Amino acid sequence: MQSPGCLMAGRRPSLWPVSKTPPIYDQRYPARQLLDVIAGKWTPIILYCLSGGTRRFSELQHQIPDISKKMLIQVLRRLESDGIVARTVYPVVPPKTEYRLTPLGRRIHEPVAMLCQWAVENEKDLKTVMRKRGVTAQD
Amino acid sequence: MQSPGCLMAGRRPSLWPVSKTPPIYDQRYPARQLLDVIAGKWTPIILYCLSGGTRRFSELQHQIPDISKKMLIQVLRRLESDGIVARTVYPVVPPKTEYRLTPLGRRIHEPVAMLCQWAVENEKDLKTVMRKRGVTAQD
DNA sequence: ATTCATGGTTACTTTTAGGTAACTACTATT
DNA sequence: AATAGTAGTTACCTAAAAGTAACCATGAAT
Numbered sequence: 001m002q003s004p005g006c007l008m009a010g011r012r013p014s015l016w017p018v019s020k021t022p023p024i025y026d027q028r029y030p031a032r033q034l035l036d037v038i039a040g041k042w043t044p045i046i047l048y049c050l051s052g053g054t055r056r057f058s059e060l061q062h063q064i065p066d067i068s069k070k071m072l073i074q075v076l077r078r079l080e081s082d083g084i085v086a087r088t089v090y091p092v093v094p095p096k097t098e099y100r101l102t103p104l105g106r107r108i109h110e111p112v113a114m115l116c117q118w119a120v121e122n123e124k125d126l127k128t129v130m131r132k133r134g135v136t137a138q139d
Numbered sequence: 140m141q142s143p144g145c146l147m148a149g150r151r152p153s154l155w156p157v158s159k160t161p162p163i164y165d166q167r168y169p170a171r172q173l174l175d176v177i178a179g180k181w182t183p184i185i186l187y188c189l190s191g192g193t194r195r196f197s198e199l200q201h202q203i204p205d206i207s208k209k210m211l212i213q214v215l216r217r218l219e220s221d222g223i224v225a226r227t228v229y230p231v232v233p234p235k236t237e238y239r240l241t242p243l244g245r246r247i248h249e250p251v252a253m254l255c256q257w258a259v260e261n262e263k264d265l266k267t268v269m270r271k272r273g274v275t276a277q278d
Numbered sequence: 279a280t281t282c283a284t285g286g287t288t289a290c291t292t293t294t295a296g297g298t299a300a301c302t303a304c305t306a307t308t
Numbered sequence: 309a310a311t312a313g314t315a316g317t318t319a320c321c322t323a324a325a326a327g328t329a330a331c332c333a334t335g336a337a338t
Contacts, residue, residue, distance in 0.1 A: 030258030031183055031251070033265045039178040041296070044170055057315060068297065073316065082268045093304050094314035107264050111257045112170070118250045119169030125246050126172045129221045180326070196285055207327065212286070232334050233284035 034111060037082065042067055042075050044112050047101070050085065051109045054100040084108050173250060176221065181206055181214050183251050186240070189224065190248045193239040223247050 038044060042064070049055055049063050060072060076099055079085035084105035090096040101109060119126060177183060181203070188194055188202050199211060215238055218224035223244035229235040240248060258265060 029184070030262050030265055031255040032180075033269055034254055034258040035178050035183065037265070037268055039174050041171075044174065045168070058313085068299095069316070070298085070318095071296065074296090081271060083271050084268070089315090092314095094306085095304085095316075097315060104264055104267060107261060108268070110261075111254055114253055114257065115173055115250055116170040118253065119173040122246060122249075123169050125243060126169055126176070128243060129176055129223070129247070130172055132220060132222050197283080207329095208286075209288095209328085210326065213326090228285090231284095233282095233336085234286075234334085236285060 037084070037108060038112055040075060042071055043079070044115070046072070046075055046079070047084075047105070047109050047112050048116070050099060050101045050105070051113070054098050057097050057099065060099065079105070176223075176247060177251055179214060181210055182218070183254070185211070185214055185218070186223075186244070186248050186251050187255070189238060189240045189244070190252070193237050196236050196238070199238065218244070 038047070045064055046060065049060055055063075057072070057076075060076075061067070061069070064072070076085060076087070080087050083102060086100050086102050086105075088098045088100075090098070177186065184203055185199065188199055194202075196211070196215075199215075200206070200208070203211070215224060215226070219226050222241060225239050225241050225244075227237045227239075229237070
């Protein structure tokens, strides 16, 4: 997989890396855009949880115990404004809010799932890298 | 693709998200490890360039014109210490240094290539997201 | 004598991501 | 009367990532 189209926008598939003045590296590169959307510390795990179906705020909090309220809501709000997550508020008391993936969200979850699958299948390679970084995966 | 094994280490494939005390979100999740390695702003494009073969420092600089020397060398050094990139210095003057992917680096490039492929095939979905973010991909 | 290209290094600043803790409002339960 | 659970908000702080600009040594070409 080596075609120049991979990292760059489809508009100039033959200009780079061949061109003498390659296009500027910016947010037009699809792979960069994708990573900008999914690469946050909590984003993949939240997408993963929601890929299992609709979840209440507190359910997500319990499934991801290390996340703070602030980060959970911050990521959810960003995903919502990205059109990836839909939020439904039930006007009851105590409050009840549900989050679920939109159709677009389900598409965005695809590459996350691919990444997960590759990562599990190639855990040894990842462990090699982590070991070189001094991340001891004891326990 | 919904098995709990995807985001978490293979050791506890059935404990989460079923368990009442799910494992702590940390660097043991393979997908997280993978993203920690490939998700930097410049890392994917550098891996992509090197996937095309051995490159001199200046070649990389010209292929990625927006990157600063500092960032290029910083990422290359990190990839080198991760065992993903190999560096060969020729003791000539002017200096000549070559960078290439190691076998491990070629493996790590696989998911990057997958991401790239998905991103190009689903550019419309990505554009939808970027538009909602106000990133106008004019030109 | 000066400039260019090579492959860097260094110090400093800005920007972004992420984390902590306290606070809100409402109701039910003890 | 105090506490817990719900879904948040707010102000503040730290750490990491990224960017800027100047500097270095060398030798060849001008």
